Amino acid sequence: MPFLLKVALRNIRRHRRRSLVTLATVASAVIGIVLFGGFIEANYTGLRESVIRSQYGHAQIHVAGYEAGHRADPDKVRLSPESAEAVRTLLEKDRHVLMSSRRIEFAALLGNEKTSQAVIVRGVDPDTEALINSALTIIAGDELAADDADGVLLGEGLAQALNVKPGATLTMLGSTVDGTMNAVDVRVAGIFRSFATEYDDRAVMMGLTRAGELLGTPSVDTVVVLLDDTAALDGVMERFGAAAKDAGLKLEWQTWAQLASYYHKVVALYDGFFLFIALVIVVVVMFGITNTMLVAVMERTAEIGTLRALGTRRGGIVRQFLTEGVVLGTGSALIGVVLGIVAAHGITALEIMMPAPPGSSKGFPLRIEDVPGLWIGCVLAVAGIAAFATLLPAVRAARQPVVTSLRHV
Amino acid sequence: MSFLTTENVHKRYALGHVTVDALRGVDLVIGRGERVFLGGPSGSGKSTLLHLLGGLDAPSSGRVTLDGQDLAAIDDARLSDFRARHIGFVFQNFNLMPVLTAVENVEYPLQLLGERRRTAAARAMLEAVGLGAQADQYPNELSGGQQQRVAIARALVHRPALLIADEPTAALDSTTGAQVLELMLALSRDTGTTLVVCTHDRELLARAERRVLMRDGRIEHDSGALPAQAANHAAAAALPESA
Ligand SMILES: Nc1ncnc2c1ncn2[C@@H]1O[C@H](COP(=O)(O)OP(=O)(O)OP(=O)(O)O)[C@@H](O)[C@H]1O
Ligand SMILES: [Mg+2]
Numbered sequence: 001m002p003f004l005l006k007v008a009l010r011n012i013r014r015h016r017r018r019s020l021v022t023l024a025t026v027a028s029a030v031i032g033i034v035l036f037g038g039f040i041e042a043n044y045t046g047l048r049e050s051v052i053r054s055q056y057g058h059a060q061i062h063v064a065g066y067e068a069g070h071r072a073d074p075d076k077v078r079l080s081p082e083s084a085e086a087v088r089t090l091l092e093k094d095r096h097v098l099m100s101s102r103r104i105e106f107a108a109l110l111g112n113e114k115t116s117q118a119v120i121v122r123g124v125d126p127d128t129e130a131l132i133n134s135a136l137t138i139i140a141g142d143e144l145a146a147d148d149a150d151g152v153l154l155g156e157g158l159a160q161a162l163n164v165k166p167g168a169t170l171t172m173l174g175s176t177v178d179g180t181m182n183a184v185d186v187r188v189a190g191i192f193r194s195f196a197t198e199y200d201d202r203a204v205m206m207g208l209t210r211a212g213e214l215l216g217t218p219s220v221d222t223v224v225v226l227l228d229d230t231a232a233l234d235g236v237m238e239r240f241g242a243a244a245k246d247a248g249l250k251l252e253w254q255t256w257a258q259l260a261s262y263y264h265k266v267v268a269l270y271d272g273f274f275l276f277i278a279l280v281i282v283v284v285v286m287f288g289i290t291n292t293m294l295v296a297v298m299e300r301t302a303e304i305g306t307l308r309a310l311g312t313r314r315g316g317i318v319r320q321f322l323t324e325g326v327v328l329g330t331g332s333a334l335i336g337v338v339l340g341i342v343a344a345h346g347i348t349a350l351e352i353m354m355p356a357p358p359g360s361s362k363g364f365p366l367r368i369e370d371v372p373g374l375w376i377g378c379v380l381a382v383a384g385i386a387a388f389a390t391l392l393p394a395v396r397a398a399r400q401p402v403v404t405s406l407r408h409v
Numbered sequence: 410m411s412f413l414t415t416e417n418v419h420k421r422y423a424l425g426h427v428t429v430d431a432l433r434g435v436d437l438v439i440g441r442g443e444r445v446f447l448g449g450p451s452g453s454g455k456s457t458l459l460h461l462l463g464g465l466d467a468p469s470s471g472r473v474t475l476d477g478q479d480l481a482a483i484d485d486a487r488l489s490d491f492r493a494r495h496i497g498f499v500f501q502n503f504n505l506m507p508v509l510t511a512v513e514n515v516e517y518p519l520q521l522l523g524e525r526r527r528t529a530a531a532r533a534m535l536e537a538v539g540l541g542a543q544a545d546q547y548p549n550e551l552s553g554g555q556q557q558r559v560a561i562a563r564a565l566v567h568r569p570a571l572l573i574a575d576e577p578t579a580a581l582d583s584t585t586g587a588q589v590l591e592l593m594l595a596l597s598r599d600t601g602t603t604l605v606v607c608t609h610d611r612e613l614l615a616r617a618e619r620r621v622l623m624r625d626g627r628i629e630h631d632s633g634a635l636p637a638q639a640a641n642h643a644a645a646a647a648l649p650e651s652a
Contacts, residue, residue: 003520010508306504309465310563311493311521313486402465406500 008324011296012331018292023332025288029281030336030378031343036277038344038368040270046364048230048256051263054194056256057101057132057224058233061087061240064250070221074106075177078219083249087223090243096232101128102220104211108174110162110186110204117161121172121204123211123220126151132226133194133205141166141190149209151189155200159191166190172204176216184214196262230256285329285382290389293325297393304397305405314398321394322387329386333379341375344368412441412603413462413571418471420457420626431457432468433626439605441570444597445633447607448614449623455607456575458623462605463573464492475571493521497564497602499574499593503556505548511535511559512544518567534562538592554585561593565600572597574606578613586610 001009012019052058062070066077079087079102088100104123109116126144140159144151152172154164164170168188176182186206194200212218227236233255244251257263297304304317345368352366397405420432431454439445447455460466461473464480473480475495480488497518505514512531519527535544538558540551548556557577564572574593578586590606590613597604614620619633 007506007508014508302504303506306498306500306506307517308489309463309492309498310518311489311491311496313489315486316521403460406465 004319004323005327007320008327011324012328015296018295019328022288022292022328023335026285026329026332026382027336027339029285029288030333030382031340033278033281033378034337034340034371034375035344035347035368037274037374038340038371039366040274041371041374042367042369043270044267045369046367047263047266048260050195051260052230052256053226054133054136054196055199056259058227058230059225059237059253059255060103060259061091061223061225061251061253062221064252066221066252067254074221075217075219078104078217078221079223081218081220084220084223086247086249087244087251090247090249091223091225091240093243094236094239096227096229096236098226098228099128099131100223100225101125101132102208103129103222103224104208104215104220105222106174106211106215108172108204108214110158110170110172112162112164112168112170115162116173117158118202119158119204120202121174121206121211123206123208126207129205132224136192136194138190139193141188144189144205144207146207148189149207150185150187151207152186153190153192153205154188155203156191156193157197157201158203159188161201164188172206172214174214176214178216182214182216184210186210282381282385286385286389289325289329289386290393292328293321293390294393296324297321297397301397301400301405301408304400305402305408308398308402308405314395317398318391318394321397322390325386325390325394326383329389330379330383333382337375337378341370344370411438412443412476413437413439413605414472414474415458415461415468416472416474418458418461418468418473420454420461420466421469431626432461435471435626435628437621437628437631439603439633442601442603443633444594444604444618445606446614446617446620447605447623448609448611448620449629451609453623454626455623457626459573459575459605459607463496463498463571464488493518494567495570497567497569497572499557499560499564499572499577501576501579503548503553503560503580505556505559505563507548510545510547511540511551511562514548514559515562515566518563522567524567531562531566534566535559537596538562552585553581554589557581557589558592561589561596565596565602568600569602571603571605574604576608577606578608578610 063077063079063083069077084102088102091097091100102125106121106123108119108121110119111117124144126146130143138153139156144153152170154162159165162170166188170186170188171183172186173181173183192200192205194203208220227233237253237255307317348367350366353363354366356363415435415437418432418435419430422429422431435458447458449455457466461468464475467481478491480491483491506517509517512528512535515531515534516527519530524530532541532544535541538561540555540558540562543551543555548559551559572593577593578590581589593604593606596602608614617632621628621633622630
């Protein structure tokens, strides 16, 4: 074992109580970071998957010009049935694609004799949409079924506003692509809850067949694609883009990350919290190690004088204490990381239910994710902090005149 | 042959606005292989002089040379290397590294010099001071006399030209002290190491080959500068009670 390391370890062991106090301080700080960081990461993952599965899918594919033009004249920028079919065929060749589904969105009025509500309607492929919308919970009635063309799903808030239950009949009023008013009768098949209460106050889901009849068109806005793994998205879209170009399809698309501004706001907010807490912890660790090393250096002043007298250079003294500080800090951080991981897995296994976060309608089980990057970062950061915290007292002690150090008792 | 010299050396310590003149013009010439004992009352400047001779501190004025090298003329790193190579130290309180075993303590100077096969050399040195069996014990497992013998082994393991010892027996009982001193003298004689020891022990001073007595920062008496017989008597008579 290198001499410096040997001396450092023996000194750490020799001053057991002081080393344990430092270890406890640093390890608790690191445990805190590992737990909080892992908790935030789990929330990001949960929010991301929930956003993807309840609303956006992994990507939404449109005809070129859709984003710029659909608000002014949606019918000009729709995918024809043939294009939509070609897109789906290309997508489903990719092994990461679980499925694709068509959508059309429009505003309508929904009501009965007593009351009506302005609603946002999403016309969907019933079989596949149910799978993309796996984060939607049906709280009453059934899912949409392909063989039930009249069935619709209402958001929880909307169903309350209309005061209807599954089985009720309603009339949907909209305008066709030619601009004339049209109406279809629908039946409430089920009531759902998504993760955003605002959405549930206005949302209707129905089969593409009736939606197309109401609007007077077989075209759709969007092909939504769902993957087996969010991390595979970039690769999938790259391959799809090349294939679509070869097939002569003029398309554009947006990924969930481009669509989900809410997700990014939440991430920015939590990252801010995390940074603040990390800073507080950095200060705590810094003080802990500085204090320990200051005492260590003070106590060993005569020893420093002796080593200097024997011919150790100033740099040798500094290296000695630096090694000790960094070994103590890094060792404590490693222990903290291990305990943090154990605690994280323990807490996750308990499945403690958390209350619904703001803007959301569902509670969720407390999960703490493994974030290896954070663990490595913790250890490296503590090593750096320890080096920094040790440097000052060590340099000061090494610069003291040898005679002064020797006279110290 | 002048090996270790001081020329009109002064040392002044400043403590706030009080200044202490610890040395006030010391001229000393020590030949290679000489064994010099430094005596004098407490506060007379013995330790201060030893520090200057050992390159641990620089004089306020005057020159200290060792083997022709002006010790104040080289920077701290080179002076450190110089000490590591040429000088050994023995302290009153042994000053062993508590986390190192006896043999590891003795190895330390060899390590500084980057020498290989140092463990064997250190063990041999411990044998020479009679502690072969205690090589793997830590200082706190050794008696004071044993610790000081480890310190002597550490001070001599790298064959320095100069050994400096500041009251090496003051922390030991008289029998042990005498044994430790005998050991130091014998080893320095065997290796030809120049020895400068400061002590309060009158008996020791009386028997010294050369003794230098200090008072108030000056050399009051130097038997090496006088005809030996006469000096012995004069100095013994002039010795103050040991402090
Ligand atoms: N680092 C220092 N700072 C200030 N004063 C000092 C310092 N070192 C020594 N002195 C003073 O210099 C004078 C000489 O001290 P020194 O230690 O050399 O005496 P000494 O002969 O070794 O005494 P003792 O026999 O008690 O060890 C004393 O007055 C002492 O207080
Ligand atoms: Mg002294």
